[in-house]
Amino acid sequence: xxxxxxxDVEGPAVPGYGLGVAQRLGGVTAELRxxxxxxxxxxxxxxxxxxxxxxxVVRRDHAGELTRLRTAVRDIDRTLAAQAGRLDxxxxxxxxxxxxxxxxxxxxxxxxxTLARRLLWTVDGVACxxxxxxxxxxxxxxxxVAGGRAVALWHPLGRERAEITAWREWLERHGVTQPFRQAHxxxxxxxxxxxxxxxxxxxxxxxxxxxxxxxxxxxxxxxPGEHAFPPATRELPRWGxxxxxxxxxxxxxxxxxxxxxxxGHCDGPAHIGxxxxxxxxxxxxxxxxxxxxxxxxxxxxxxxxxxxxxVDLFVGAAGIGNDPTWQDGGPxxxxxxxxxxxxxxxxxxxxETRREVVSRLVPRLAIAGRCAVEGRFLRVRGDRHxxxxxxxxxxxxxxxxDRHLCVxxxxxxxxxxxxxxxxxxxxxxxxxxxxxxxxxxxxxxxxTIVSRL
Numbered sequence: 352x353x354x355x356x357x358x359d360v361e362g363p364a365v366p367g368y369g370l371g372v373a374q375r376l377g378g379v380t381a382e383l384r385x386x387x388x389x390x391x392x393x394x395x396x397x398x399x400x401x402x403x404x405x406x407x408v409v410r411r412d413h414a415g416e417l418t419r420l421r422t423a424v425r426d427i428d429r430t431l432a433a434q435a436g437r438l439d440x441x442x443x444x445x446x447x448x449x450x451x452x453x454x455x456x457x458x459x460x461x462x463x464x465t466l467a468r469r470l471l472w473t474v475d476g477v478a479c480x481x482x483x484x485x486x487x488x489x490x491x492x493x494x495x496v497a498g499g500r501a502v503a504l505w506h507p508l509g510r511e512r513a514e515i516t517a518w519r520e521w522l523e524r525h526g527v528t529q530p531f532r533q534a535h536x537x538x539x540x541x542x543x544x545x546x547x548x549x550x551x552x553x554x555x556x557x558x559x560x561x562x563x564x565x566x567x568x569x570x571x572x573x574x575p576g577e578h579a580f581p582p583a584t585r586e587l588p589r590w591g592x593x594x595x596x597x598x599x600x601x602x603x604x605x606x607x608x609x610x611x612x613x614x615g616h617c618d619g620p621a622h623i624g625x626x627x628x629x630x631x632x633x634x635x636x637x638x639x640x641x642x643x644x645x646x647x648x649x650x651x652x653x654x655x656x657x658x659x660x661x662v663d664l665f666v667g668a669a670g671i672g673n674d675p676t677w678q679d680g681g682p683x684x685x686x687x688x689x690x691x692x693x694x695x696x697x698x699x700x701x702x703e704t705r706r707e708v709v710s711r712l713v714p715r716l717a718i719a720g721r722c723a724v725e726g727r728f729l730r731v732r733g734d735r736h737x738x739x740x741x742x743x744x745x746x747x748x749x750x751x752x753d754r755h756l757c758v759x760x761x762x763x764x765x766x767x768x769x770x771x772x773x774x775x776x777x778x779x780x781x782x783x784x785x786x787x788x789x790x791x792x793x794x795x796x797x798x799t800i801v802s803r804l
Contacts, residue, residue, distance in 0.1 A: 365430065365434065365460065365462055365463055366430070366462070367460065367461035367462055368383060368390075368423050368426065368427050368430075368461070368462060369383055369423070370383050370384060370385065370427070370461040370462060371383075371384060371461060374416075374420075376409050376413045376416055376417075377406070377408040377409045377412050377413055378396075378397050378408065379394055379395060379396055379397065379402065379406055379408075379409060380394070380395045380396075380397075381393070381394055381405075381409075381420055382394075382395075383420065383423055383424065383427065385427070385431070385462075385465040387528070387770070388431070388465075388528060388530060388774055389428060389431075390423070390424045390425075390427035390428050390431070391424070392405075392420055392421065392423075392424050394406070394409075405417055427462065430462060431462065431465070431466070431530075434462070434463060434466060435466055435530040435531055435774075435775075436531075436565055436566075438466060438470070438504070438530070438531070439530075439531040439775075440566065440567045441504060442504060442506055442653065442657050443587055443589065443590070443653060443654050443657045443658075444589050445503065445589060445653070446503065446504075447501040447502060447503040448501065448502050448503075449499050449500070449501065449502070450474065450496045450498075450499070450500045450501070450502050453467075453472075453502040454496075458481070466530050467481070468481040469481070469527050469528065469529050469530055470504065470505075470529060470530070470533055471504075471505035471518060471522075471533055471534060472486060472502050472503065472504060472505055473502070473503050473504075473505050474486060474494045474495070474496060474500050474501070474502055475500045475501055477494055478505050478514070478518070479494040479505075480518070480521060480522065480525070480527075482525055489514075489517055489518065489521060504533070505518075505533065506533075506536065506653065507533075507534070507536050507538055508538050508652060508653055508656055509652075515534065518534045519534045519535065519772065522534055522772065523772065526770060527770075528770040528771055528772065528773060528774060529772065529773040529774065530773075530774055530775070531773060531774060531775045532704065532773045532775065532776070533773070534772070534773075535704050535707070535708065535772055535773055536660075536704075537656075537660055537663070537699075537700035537701050537703070537704050538656050538700065539655065539656045539659035539660055539663070539700055540652070540655065540656065541647040541648055541655070543659055543699075543700060544627065544628065544647055544655075544659055546697075547659075547663065547699055548625070548627050548628060548659070548662060549627055551599065551601075551624040551625055551626060552624065552625045552666045552670050552672070552689075552693075553601055553622055553623075553624055553670065553671045553672075553686055553689060554622065554623055554624070554625060554665060554666065554669040554670050554671070555621065555622060555669050555670075555671065555674075556572060556621055556622060556623045556669075557621070558668060558669040559623065559665055559669035560572060562664065562665055562668055562669060563583050563665065566585075566661050566664070567585055568583045568584060568585045568596075568661070569583065569584050569585070569586075570583040570584075570598075580597075580598040580599055580600060580623065581598065582595040582596055582597045582598055583595070583596040583598060584596075585658065585661070586633060587633070587654055587658075588633060590633075590651055590654055591632060591633045591634070592630050592631070592632065592633055592645070592650070592654060593630070593631050593632070593633045594628060594629075594630055594654075594658045595628065595629050595630075595631060595644075596625060596626070596628050596662060596665075597625070597626035597627070597629070598623050598624070598625065598626070599623065599624040599625070599626060600623070600624070601622050601623060601624040601685075601686075622671070625662070625665075625666070628658060628659065628662050629644035629645075630644055630645045630647070630650050630654075630655075630658075631644055631645070632645075660700075660701070663699050663700065663701050664701065666699075667699070667701060667702075667743075667778070668777075670693065671686060671689075671690060672689070672690055672693030672694055672744055673693075673694075673744045673745060673746075673778070675694075675746060675755070675757040676757070677690045678690065678755055678757070693743075693744060694741055694744040694746035694755075695727070695728075695741050695744070695746060695748065696727075696743070697727065698727045698742060698743050699743060701743075702727070702742050702743035705742050705743075705776065705778065705779055705782070706724060706727070706742045708771075708772055708779060709724055709729055709742060709779070709782065709783070710724045712771075712783065713729070713786075716783075716786070716787065717787075718731070718786065718787060718790035718791070721733070721790040722786055722790065724742075725739075727741060727742055727743065728740060728741055728742060728748075729742060729782060729786055731785075731786045731789045731790050732790070733789050733790055733791070733792035733793070734791075734792055734793045735792045735793060735804055736749045736750045736751075736789075736792065736804065737749075737750040738750070738756065738785075738789045739753070740782055740785055740786060740789075742782065744778075745778050745781050745782050745785065747785060747789070749804075756803055756804075757803065758785060758788070758789070758800050758803065760781065760784035760785045760787070760788045792804060
């Protein structure tokens with residue numbers, strides 16, 4: 352692992368937005384801060400009393416400043432998401448920073464510090480987390496940081512299961528919601544590639560293209576009249592490798608449309624298929640010329656795990672398997688068998704992690720007595736039916752004969768007690784919200800859902 356400069360996420364290059372600095376406006380105080388991973392604009396009266404919002408005098412006499420503060424809230428949230436994504440993509444690069452640079456550019460930065468202090472790190476290989484103003488080991492003891500010690504992101508690959516569990520519990524005790532999966536990060540190996548990705552998956556091209564770009568991949572949709580589909584690629588210069596995800600036509604789509612929605616900049620068919628990911632030398636022939644991929648056993652384990660994790664995320668977020676409206680199999684029913692196998696099939700490592708989290712969260716719910724995690728499902732006992740929610744796709748099967756139930760839970764379906772362990776898994780709150788809704792199925796008033804019950 353090489354110690355390098357801060358590079359493209361250097362702390363001083365990221366604005367602080369005045370976070371934590373009180374500003375006087377019209378006799379009241381405004382302050383921008385981060386709460387639960389999001390920017391909030393707080394107000395206090397001259398006596399220090401918290402106010403629900405900007406008072407009339409501010410809206411009247413300081414409209415420009417108020418607009419600037421509200422714009423800053425949106426800018427902060429966008430910057431937080433971008434910087435969290437950059438940190439999340441650093442694992443294959445094995446980046447490390449001298450402690451003094453890490454402290455100045457990350458931990459003490461007004462904005463980046465809200466990310467860094469929720470992550471786990473290693474100092475010269477010693478695992479640690481942020482607590483009581485500094486980096487501490489699992490036993491709570493301060494980690495020595497004097498001298499030119501190197502700080503790097505902690506990764507669960509190669510760690511004992513007991514250590515991983517201990518760090519998850521440590522974060523939970525400290526009330527930490529990580530900005531992305533780290534302590535709960537999935538680890539993939541060659542067997543996962545064979546088990547999960549040898550069968551082509553059907554993806555919606557537009558969300559796939561957006562997610563691939565956000566994860567550091569390059570993907571160019573096919574041009575009009577182009578028969579060969581360019582693969583999605585991710586370069587890994589630290590290892591001299593290039594990962595490729597071959598893309599194929601699944602046929603039958605209207606060009607540039609998805610469910611009647613114009614795809615805009617993302618030309619080509621609305622739906623695409625994936626092939627098995629492969630790894631090629633970075634300085635080898637460009638895609639399209641014959642070259643032999645590396646055996647997966649020869650790919651560095653960290654690189655293989657992170658790339659396969661990306662592909663799993665693509666399938667989970669952009670695949671038709673998580674879309675209940677595809678129950679009929681789409682055009683001419685061509686994908687009915689694929690959809691049916693995905694919505695209740697074997698859990699991927701990503702879904703296995705979700706299963707562990709749900710198992711820990713369910714006992715805290717008000718409906719705990721009506722729920723149980725059973726295999727790949729969360730079983731929920733309502734008064735009308737018993738339901739099984741697939742922990743991968745979020746699909747609902749309803750008794751007595753496992754009929755598919757298409758249900759979109761409202762945001763007010765019920766409160767989830769305590770913080771979630773990490774951000775960035777949209778399916779986790781959906782599954783919990785469905786459970787909270789269906790456990791009280793006699794109280795549902797939505798006529799569409801009631802008709803399905």
